[in-house]
Amino acid sequence: MKTQQGSGLKTVLARYGSFGVLFVITLAMSLANKQFLTLPNLINVARQVSINTIIAAGMTFIIITAGIDLSVGSLVALSSCVAMIIIEATGSSLLGIGAGILVGGAAGAFNGAFVAVAGIPPFIATLAGLTIYRGIALIITGGTPIIRFEGGFLSLGQGVLLGVPVPVIIMAIVVILMDFLLTRTTFGAHIYSVGGNVEASRLSGIKVGKVKFLTYVMGGMLTALAGMILMGRLSSAQPNTGEGFELDAIAAVILGGTSLMGGRGTIWGTMVGAFIIGILNNGFNLMAVDAHFQLVAKGVIILLAVLLDRYLKRKQA
Amino acid sequence: MSDNSESKVSDNDGLRAPEGASGSPAGLPAGLSVEGISKGFPGVQALDDVFFSLRRGEVHAILGENGAGKSTLLKILSGALQPDSGRILLDGTEVHLRNPKSASDAGVAAIYQELSLVPWLSVAHNLFLGREKMVGRFVMSPKKLHRKASEVFSALGLSLDPNALAGNLGMAEQQLVEISRAFSRNARFILMDEPTASLTETEINLLFKKIETLKKAGVGILYISHRLEEIFRIADRVTVMRDGKSVYSGLAGELSLPELISTMVGRSIGNHYPKEAVSPGEVLLEAEDGVSGPEGILFTLRKGEVVGLAGLVGAGRTEWARKVFGADPDPEIRLRISGTEVTVNSPRHARDLGLGMVPENRKDHGLISGRSVLHNITITILDWVSRFAIVDRRRQSAVSAEYIGKLSIKCPSDSADITTLSGGNQQKAVLAKWLARRGKIIILDEPTRGIDVGAKLEMYQQMNALCREGKGIILISSDLPELLSMSDRLYVMHERRFVASISREEASQERVLAYASGLNDSQILRNGSEGV
Numbered sequence: 001m002k003t004q005q006g007s008g009l010k011t012v013l014a015r016y017g018s019f020g021v022l023f024v025i026t027l028a029m030s031l032a033n034k035q036f037l038t039l040p041n042l043i044n045v046a047r048q049v050s051i052n053t054i055i056a057a058g059m060t061f062i063i064i065t066a067g068i069d070l071s072v073g074s075l076v077a078l079s080s081c082v083a084m085i086i087i088e089a090t091g092s093s094l095l096g097i098g099a100g101i102l103v104g105g106a107a108g109a110f111n112g113a114f115v116a117v118a119g120i121p122p123f124i125a126t127l128a129g130l131t132i133y134r135g136i137a138l139i140i141t142g143g144t145p146i147i148r149f150e151g152g153f154l155s156l157g158q159g160v161l162l163g164v165p166v167p168v169i170i171m172a173i174v175v176i177l178m179d180f181l182l183t184r185t186t187f188g189a190h191i192y193s194v195g196g197n198v199e200a201s202r203l204s205g206i207k208v209g210k211v212k213f214l215t216y217v218m219g220g221m222l223t224a225l226a227g228m229i230l231m232g233r234l235s236s237a238q239p240n241t242g243e244g245f246e247l248d249a250i251a252a253v254i255l256g257g258t259s260l261m262g263g264r265g266t267i268w269g270t271m272v273g274a275f276i277i278g279i280l281n282n283g284f285n286l287m288a289v290d291a292h293f294q295l296v297a298k299g300v301i302i303l304l305a306v307l308l309d310r311y312l313k314r315k316q317a
Numbered sequence: 318m319s320d321n322s323e324s325k326v327s328d329n330d331g332l333r334a335p336e337g338a339s340g341s342p343a344g345l346p347a348g349l350s351v352e353g354i355s356k357g358f359p360g361v362q363a364l365d366d367v368f369f370s371l372r373r374g375e376v377h378a379i380l381g382e383n384g385a386g387k388s389t390l391l392k393i394l395s396g397a398l399q400p401d402s403g404r405i406l407l408d409g410t411e412v413h414l415r416n417p418k419s420a421s422d423a424g425v426a427a428i429y430q431e432l433s434l435v436p437w438l439s440v441a442h443n444l445f446l447g448r449e450k451m452v453g454r455f456v457m458s459p460k461k462l463h464r465k466a467s468e469v470f471s472a473l474g475l476s477l478d479p480n481a482l483a484g485n486l487g488m489a490e491q492q493l494v495e496i497s498r499a500f501s502r503n504a505r506f507i508l509m510d511e512p513t514a515s516l517t518e519t520e521i522n523l524l525f526k527k528i529e530t531l532k533k534a535g536v537g538i539l540y541i542s543h544r545l546e547e548i549f550r551i552a553d554r555v556t557v558m559r560d561g562k563s564v565y566s567g568l569a570g571e572l573s574l575p576e577l578i579s580t581m582v583g584r585s586i587g588n589h590y591p592k593e594a595v596s597p598g599e600v601l602l603e604a605e606d607g608v609s610g611p612e613g614i615l616f617t618l619r620k621g622e623v624v625g626l627a628g629l630v631g632a633g634r635t636e637w638a639r640k641v642f643g644a645d646p647d648p649e650i651r652l653r654i655s656g657t658e659v660t661v662n663s664p665r666h667a668r669d670l671g672l673g674m675v676p677e678n679r680k681d682h683g684l685i686s687g688r689s690v691l692h693n694i695t696i697t698i699l700d701w702v703s704r705f706a707i708v709d710r711r712r713q714s715a716v717s718a719e720y721i722g723k724l725s726i727k728c729p730s731d732s733a734d735i736t737t738l739s740g741g742n743q744q745k746a747v748l749a750k751w752l753a754r755r756g757k758i759i760i761l762d763e764p765t766r767g768i769d770v771g772a773k774l775e776m777y778q779q780m781n782a783l784c785r786e787g788k789g790i791i792l793i794s795s796d797l798p799e800l801l802s803m804s805d806r807l808y809v810m811h812e813r814r815f816v817a818s819i820s821r822e823e824a825s826q827e828r829v830l831a832y833a834s835g836l837n838d839s840q841i842l843r844n845g846s847e848g849v
Binding site for chain 2: 184187189190193196199200201204206263264
């Protein structure tokens with residue numbers, strides 16, 4: 001019976017780990033700056049965080065299977081460029097957004113095929129994707145941003161519903177759906193299994209390749225969705241956007257307690273991780289910290305957060 | 318409870334005169350000993366006031382079921398774990414083994430079940446891993462490395478190639494490299510955890526010879542094994558542990574095998590192998606060995622039958638079973654399952670045909686580590702307990718509870734991490750997932766390897782129960798007595814072919830080993846035990 005308590009406590013503590021970090025950082029930021037803990041600013045933080053959270057949600061699935069997707073930054077650019085070209089050509093935002101998300105799914109399938117079918121390590125397969133998708137985005141736009149100030153797509157990034165920014169609503173829906181998918185469905189159980197022990201999963205009759213493949217497809221589609229939001233917010237599609245997004249997404253996943261070795265992790269944790277990064281960015285900006293120093297400070301804080309999390313987990317293990 | 322008094326005696330002895338060890342007639346000088354060691358983990362008292370001593374030049378075996386505390390004791394002696402209370406004495410002086418390095422400095426070396434050689438380094442380099450300075454201050458001279466390694470090997474009478482890559486060696490040779498490493502570090506005490514678990518008979522003989530050599534050199538050897546017969550071959554003294562306590566300590570041979578077993582489990586086990594007679598039903602499975610050439614023997618499995626696969630390590634039994642199960646699909650292996658001819662192309666396909674497999678390598682191929690017992694049991698039947706891919710948790714836990722009860726899997730709750738269970742219970746969980754899927758043909762590949770006597774017995778009883786339900790079992794085991802006792806029929810494999818089919822009545826260890834060694838019928842008829 002004790003072990004049962006132990007494992008219950010373990011999950012609480014594991015969660016408390018990243019929540020604790022989030023709490024401490026929130027507290028520090030609100031003490032450092034009066035503007036921080038105001039509703040408008042918090043809503044602002046949530047909006048800023050939404051894109052990373054959506055990408056990181058897909059990344060969580062992939063990392064739980066012990067994979068990784070380095071191509072998400074480029075895919076944000078590619079999907080939004082394709083979407084914008086279609087919108088320019090047809091005038092239909094819906095068609096453009098549909099095409100953009102389709103491109104995301106296709107790129108994810110491309111990554112997934114190399115990982116799951118060809119057996120290329122995810123790091124390498126998606127590193128190739130990183131340059132390929134960026135290249136295609138530059139080719140189809142001729143390297144220049146496409147700017148457009150009209151169309152329904154703008155509301156994806158700029159709209160507000162009942163006082164809540166549309167990106168935040170989309171983020172909430174994505175997080176709830178992905179969490180459900182991960183914790184309540186056979187697909188989710190298979191994802192955890194494959195990450196926990198790929199060979200045992202295969203020998204249990206799980207179609208391991210299919211599971212991995214699907215996580216990349218889903219990751220690609222979520223990344224494209226984030227690309228649509230970014231396009232709406234910037235009123236433009238930019239072939240050079242999204243650089244370094246993969247690092248923010250991976251950082252959010254890791255901060256959220258997901259193991260890079262696979263098998264463990266939660267979507268909620270990832271959202272907390274994304275908020276930690278978002279609050280750091282926001283707080284530093286409010287305090288007018290030099291951007292160059294911000295980069296260093298952010299990296300150091302991420303290291304400390306992971307160390308703290310690990311310390312807390314080990315202590316009760 | 319005589320054991321308690323013995324513990325007390327050694328306690329007093331230890332306090333008064335550390336040099337004079339307890340109740341031994343030989344009166345050898347005390348070596349490495351522990352006094353009143355306790356160690357607790359969350360939810361379990363792994364060691365409870367344990368007394369134990371290991372003298373120079375003796376082999377001291379520790380017996381006990383899984384979870385009895387043997388490995389914890391070993392880890393404390395090797396500095397990998399720290400005791401909560403109690404003392405460790407080296408020749409009567411208290412020592413603190415804070416980590417494996419300080420244990421190694423004190424002359425204690427441990428060889429664990431999972432070997433720790435670096436596979437892509439040479440044998441010689443592995444031998445001096447971490448002590449490269451012995452070979453060269455900065456630049457390592459390959460010649461010197463080779464020479465030094467050869468010196469160590471010849472001192473132990475081993476013929477190992479120092480230039481070979483460690484990863485290319487067999488398990489036994491790797492183990493010998495580890496032993497050589499311990500020896501070359503002047504280890505005075507070597508602790509071995511299940512050293513023979515994956516060795517063949519010949520390799521075990523070689524290992525035992527080397528252990529004798531070490532003994533003569535004055536090295537004390539602590540020996541943990543589940544193979545009880547070995548204890549009588551090699552041990553000088555025996556300590557039995559149960560539930561974290563040392564319950565018996567004495568000279569080897571004082572207790573008979575059945576007495577030792579009942580001391581270990583705390584109850585007497587009437588029949589080692591409780592095989593029930595069955596009347597086999599219709600044919601479930603027919604299969605070939607899949608090797609081209611003259612037509613071989615056809616493998617058949619009937620309802621309610623246990624069919625054993627015998628053979629030397631490397632004879633291809635596991636490989637054949639994996640092909641049958643579709644783990645390594647092979648179009649050459651055609652099966653006839655309940656009359657229909659099929660070629661299994663994936664484990665998923667096998668699952669749908671009613672096959673299940675408990676793989677040889679439990680940790681790497683059986684367990685979904687880090688996940689719950691529930692998850693591990695129900696992983697094969699998620700489609701049965703879900704609607705529109707949404708898992709019905711109530712039905713899922715009902716299935717899990719059913720099999721936890723049916724196989725009496727001991728776990729604190731179904732949400733416990735599978736890796737926290739004892740080996741026997743892990744194995745039962747791996748079996749449970751196929752029973753949950755209602756598999757008709759169950760392949761058990763070394764199902765009792767590394768699990769304790771009590772859990773073995775339960776596994777045998779499960780096999781009986783499965784047979785009563787009309788399932789067919791293919792049993793692969795390197796434990797010949799187990800294989801002979803639990804199988805209704807046997808096939809013997811030699812170089813990936815079925816070379817003999819033997820009924821339970823005709824089967825004997827000698828006969829099976831003769832076939833397994835490649836002798837043919839006429840040779841065996843002339844002289845049954847030749848070549849064994």
